[in-house]
Amino acid sequence: MSWVxxxxxxxxxxxxxxEPRGVLAQSVPAWLDVWRIIHDAxxxxxxxxxxxRGPQFDVSSDSESIEMIPRQPPVDTVLxxxxxxxxVMQLTCPISHPGLTRRGRFKIxxxxxxxxxxxxxxxxxxxESMTPEQFSEFILKPLLFPELGLSVE
Numbered sequence: 323m324s325w326v327x328x329x330x331x332x333x334x335x336x337x338x339x340x341e342p343r344g345v346l347a348q349s350v351p352a353w354l355d356v357w358r359i360i361h362d363a364x365x366x367x368x369x370x371x372x373x374x375r376g377p378q379f380d381v382s383s384d385s386e387s388i389e390m391i392p393r394q395p396p397v398d399t400v401l402x403x404x405x406x407x408x409x410v411m412q413l414t415c416p417i418s419h420p421g422l423t424r425r426g427r428f429k430i431x432x433x434x435x436x437x438x439x440x441x442x443x444x445x446x447x448x449x450e451s452m453t454p455e456q457f458s459e460f461i462l463k464p465l466l467f468p469e470l471g472l473s474v475e
Contacts, residue, residue: 334358353409353430356454360435363458364388364402371466379466390462398465411435413461415443424464428457 361383368381368390381390390400396418403412408429415424424443428435434451441447447460463470 351406351409353404356430356433356435357404357409357411359454360402360457361388363455364390364400364462367458367462367466371462390465400461400465402461410438415461415465417443 365381365383365388368379372378377393379390379392381388383389386406387401387403389402392398398417398419399415401414401416403414404410405412411428411430413424413426413428417423422443424441426441426443426447427438428447429438430436431451434453435457436451437447445460445464448456452460
């Protein structure tokens with residue numbers, strides 16, 4: 323486990339242990355754990371990229387969105403939002419050059435991510451479901467490594 327993931331887990335554990343006692347447990351959506359794994363995978367991938375290439379991207383997030391923003395042009399960004407009621411994710415990757423903005427909707431099923439079809443832009447999501455780590459690669463690889471082409475393995 324990388325030190326980044328270890329620190330994120332410690333931070334999450336200290337935040338959850340700070341909740342007041344006696345509060346009734348709320349029903350937690352089944353997709354919430356996978357959303358957290360997606361968040362952690364994206365954060366770790368961007369941090370690893372920044373560690374090797376210098377700080378080129380910032381990531382901001384809250385309970386319903388994750389956004390990757392370049393520190394300098396070109397301004398190709400990633401915005402991943404989740405509907406807290408349905409667990410459906412909306413991916414939008416506005417681009418600064420000619421071409422189609424990458425845009426699509428995904429859902430979490432049995433711990434994996436599935437495209438809901440009608441994805442705009444390239445590369446297209448795979449036909450089979452993705453792990454959170456594969457989903458992070460699908461989202462980030464075309465922006466972090468455009469010189470490698472559009473294929474996502």
